Amino acid sequence: MPMPRLNLPNDSIVADYEAGKSAREIARRVGCSCMAIIRRLNEAGVETHSRNPITRFWSHVNKHGPVPTHQPQLGHCWVWTGAIYKSGYGLFSLVSGSTTRAHRFANFLAHGPVPKGLLVCHHCDNRICVRDSHLFRGTQKQNMADAISKSRLAVGERNGNSRFTRANVMKMREAFANGEPMCSLQKRFTIDRTQLAKILRGKLWPHAAGPIVASVCRAKTLISVESKSKRRTA
Numbered sequence: 001m002p003m004p005r006l007n008l009p010n011d012s013i014v015a016d017y018e019a020g021k022s023a024r025e026i027a028r029r030v031g032c033s034c035m036a037i038i039r040r041l042n043e044a045g046v047e048t049h050s051r052n053p054i055t056r057f058w059s060h061v062n063k064h065g066p067v068p069t070h071q072p073q074l075g076h077c078w079v080w081t082g083a084i085y086k087s088g089y090g091l092f093s094l095v096s097g098s099t100t101r102a103h104r105f106a107n108f109l110a111h112g113p114v115p116k117g118l119l120v121c122h123h124c125d126n127r128i129c130v131r132d133s134h135l136f137r138g139t140q141k142q143n144m145a146d147a148i149s150k151s152r153l154a155v156g157e158r159n160g161n162s163r164f165t166r167a168n169v170m171k172m173r174e175a176f177a178n179g180e181p182m183c184s185l186q187k188r189f190t191i192d193r194t195q196l197a198k199i200l201r202g203k204l205w206p207h208a209a210g211p212i213v214a215s216v217c218r219a220k221t222l223i224s225v226e227s228k229s230k231r232r233t234a
């Protein structure tokens, strides 16, 4: 449905805008597009936030966020109050129409473009924090090392998503080493083949006990060859 024509004097729009209403709010009230309001405001010589991404960015930041309990010396987090990605990071819309993570944009404002392959990570572990002193650039590996050192990542059965215990994992590995086929283990532990293979190869639960195999396929072949030869000799 086409938007109705905007029959509102500029003065009224400017007054609303200067009273603190956003272009979006005015657009909603008037029943026209946000862009039409911005155009009118710009025609009237009012600089809108959308023209200046830096002003717009900081208008979505609350500098009185929580102090990280594990690192109180960092001081208050600067909390992003705009839109948020499903992943929990702040979402900032660029003028180009694309979006970026708010903390990445904050880091860009302070230090320039983030080199390819580098992440912008949080010392404070607060994903919506955009305070530059709480951020650091690092590789995926450095981010993981930082997370582990802060025990943010639960390991194995401490991880709430884990369905297994160390004892279960050890049982799976021992049973496989003793010749129990993958399909039988899958049924016994209600686990899909990929996950099971990762456990047996030590890609998952690397810290748990039990014999780890280099490849489940080779082991399976060996077992099947062994059982065939057993059958032949029987």
Ligand SMILES: [Zn+2]
Binding pocket: 068, 076, 077, 078, 124, 125, 126, 129, 130, 131, 134
């Ligand atoms: Zn923070």
